[in-house]
Amino acid sequence: MRVLCVAEKPSISKSITQILSGGQFTSRNTSVNYVKNYDFNYPQTRASFTVTCVAGHLLNYDFADTHRKWNSCDPFALFEAQVISYVAPDKKGIERNLIAEAKKAQQLMIWTDCDREGENIGAEIARICRKANPTIQVKRARFSAIIAQQIHNAAQHPVQLDMAQASAVEARTVLDLRIGAAFTRMQTLALQTRVEQVKESVVSYGPCQFPTLGFVVSRYNQVQSFVPESFWYIYFAMDHRSSKKTEEVQFTWKRGHLFEFEVAYAIYEDVLSQNSDAVVTKVTKKETKKWKPLPLTTVELQKSGSRLLRLAPKKILDIAEKLYQQGFLSYPRTETDQYDPQFDFMSLIDKQTQDTNWGAFAQSLQQGGFFTPRRGKNNDQAHPPIHPTAHAGNLVGDEKRVYEFITRRFLASCSKDALGFMTTVDVLYGGEEFHASGLIVLERNYLDVYVYDNWYGKELPDFQEGQRFRPSVCELREGQTSKPALLTEADLVGLMDKNGIGTDATIAQHIDTILDRGYVIARMEGQMKYLVPSTLGIGLVDGYNEIGFDRSLSKPQLRRETERNMVQVCQGTKTKADMLTEGVEQYKEMFVKAKRDFDKVISVWTFILEFTKY
DNA sequence: GCAAGGTC
Incomplete structure (x- = not known):
């Protein structure tokens, strides 16, 4: 039997070839530079194998000719317009290779990544190969790591493609296209006629780029509306005299910061009025670790x-x-x-x-x-x-x-956690509790190679329980809460990941998109790069927030719902058709509301454009 | 001139 194996990318086709063939294979070039076809015998299943690959998705989705042009229809019609799929122009060579190889094979074995996208790519591959060879038998190899035993097991015990997973991805793809195109055209056309700044540009909407923008605007608003607050705390320290020098040992007040001066002052007065010694109530000594970093995602x-x-x-x-x-x-x-x-x-x-x-x-x-x-x-x-x-x-x-x-x-x-020795000293003074901690690094271990982590050891003098001393300083001091920082790109990546906006492969692209669209500007402060929304970016987010949807178009909930729906389609508790209909209805409603309230949105924009200066 | 998801 001739088996055609198709992986999701060149590196995987090469690795599985090396494992299954034991290094005994021949290789053929194709019309695509980075795609090779590998041939070898696989006696374990008495088959001759050809291993090739695609490069991610083969299909693109777009509207049919009747709705593709921007002025061909009311943007609202895009929620119902026919969506077609076709092999992307840059994937034609890969398609030709699949067709030629499928014709020679009796079985197609799909070796895409074991995730939803992989299942969907597998369905695309199956569709093309079946068209070329209607009798080809379609199988799916399941593997969770490129390790010999797993790859052999996958080759010898193939399963069926999971069409539910493939459908969930297709539903999301079509929804994203409808929503993105409808809102993008509506926004762009409405704004171009009214706002000078965007005459030439596209004002895009996307279910990932807008929540991404939302994070930047939300932090910016927090910074703008920040009002510093005063707080008071007791600063408590002692002088430690050793043979060489005198050092100040600082203690932290257990109550932290108090925001009411009267309360802080009353406590402080009480402390001083007792005019007593400070007493060491407890000394805790224990080994502590600084954990080595996790494997890298x-x-x-x-x-x-x-x-x-x-x-x-x-x-x-x-x-x-x-x-x-x-x-x-x-x-x-x-x-x-x-x-x-x-x-x-x-x-x-x-x-x-x-x-x-x-x-x-x-x-x-x-x-x-x-x-x-x-x-x-x-x-x-x-x-x-x-x-x-x-x-x-x-x-x-x-x-x-x-x-x-x-x-x-x-x-x-691959190394060992760093090891330290931590001392904590609790002190009672005038009825109030204070504490200080010291650290001695015993073994640096991983820190020797991971130069990006610091672990400083501050040494404490040797305190004994019951020891008494007079503080060198005991003052009521005032401080102020500090302004939150603007978002960095690292913060934004973290927020997107936490809220399920984008994937590992696309998070960085979405950040680039909101920069390219001019929604966000990178501002350097010294060495640090911060993200600041433009007037346009603020206008879009605040404008939509003004409309008052149940779930804002610029917040992460909507994307989370999409994800939940996909999971349900995968589990078979929801159909692809239901996910599509429900999604379309939900966004249609928001679209109508958004369009109707556009004057309100525009007035917010105009206000911001006129009065916000950087 | 629109999206997001793969990958080259």
Whole structure:
């Protein structure tokens, strides 16, 4: 039997070929540079295998000719207009290869990633192959890691494609298109005639880009409306004299900050009036740890990378993609922060021993310093955490910095938690409680390679329970609450991830979109980059908020509902048709309201455009 | 001239 295997991307087709063929395969070029067809025999199932791949989705969705042009219809009609799908122009070569190979095979085995998108891509592949060869038998290989035993098991026990998952993705795709196009055309056409600033531009709406914008505006509004508040606290310290110097040991008041001066003052007066010694009531000494970092996911790479390396999330992902293409990194789009129990850490660590900067650390891991990485809570069943797959010695600039970060993070995660010794001292003075804590770092462990983490040890003098002393300072001091900071890109990535806006592969794109559209402007303050909404961005979000929907078009709830609906379609508790109809009805209602209230929206915009200055 | 999701 001839079996055609189709993976989601070139790297997977190569890995499964290497595993299933045991290295004995021939390779054919196709008309597409990055797609190869691999042939070999698989005696385990007495079949001859051809392994090839696609590159993500093959199909694009758009409106039929009657509704494609902007002026062809009222934007409202897009909620019902016919939506067609077609092979994207840049995927034609891949389609041709699939057709040619499907004609030669009796069985199609789909090897896409084991997630909803993978199931949908699998359905696209099946559709094209069936058209070329109507009798081809369609199977699906299920694997959760590129590990020999799992890949063999998947090849020998294929299952059926999960059409429910594929349908859920299709429903979301069509809904996003209808909603995005309808609101984008309506907004753009309405604003272009009335607002000078947007005469030439597209004012896009999207179910991911708007909540993303919403986060930026919401933080900006918090900053603008911030009013500092005064608070009072008791500052308490003692002088510690050692042979060399005198140091001030500061204690923290257990009550923290009080916002009523009268109350704080009364307590303070009471403390002073007792005119007593301070008494050490308790000394706690215990070992403490600073945990080594978790295995690296895409979202975490973008968050910590943008914070520590000061690069835009999109830039980091682009660099990681390039390093992956060059064979230096594992697949850079992953939600997984746990390694497979059979993962081969040692050979990867060995590759890093030649490095001039962290080679010695890698060697120390080989000589007994290795500890299995911590396990996070996420597993996408498709890719391992991001890790270096080869040593790269000749990189420069940002590529070098990104590679270095990923490698140090990997080595750190294979090391040991840092170990410290913490002392906490509780003190009673004038009836009030204070405490101070000190830390001595005993073993740096992972900190030696993960230069991005700090763990400072402040040493405390040796206090004894029952010890009495006079404070050197005991004052009532005033402080003020400080303004919240504007959002950084790292914050925004975190908010989007937490609220389910976008995916690991698209979060950075959505941020770029709101920058490109001019909804948000990057503002540098020193080394730090902050995101500030433009008048247009504020106008759009505040304008829609003004309309008063149950669930705002610029908040994350709507996307969460879409996600919930997709899960229901996957579980079979809702049909694709119901998800589509309900979604269309819901957004139709909001569309009508939005259009009717547009004067109100515009007046908010005009107000903001006139009175907001930066 | 519209979306979001894959990936190159």
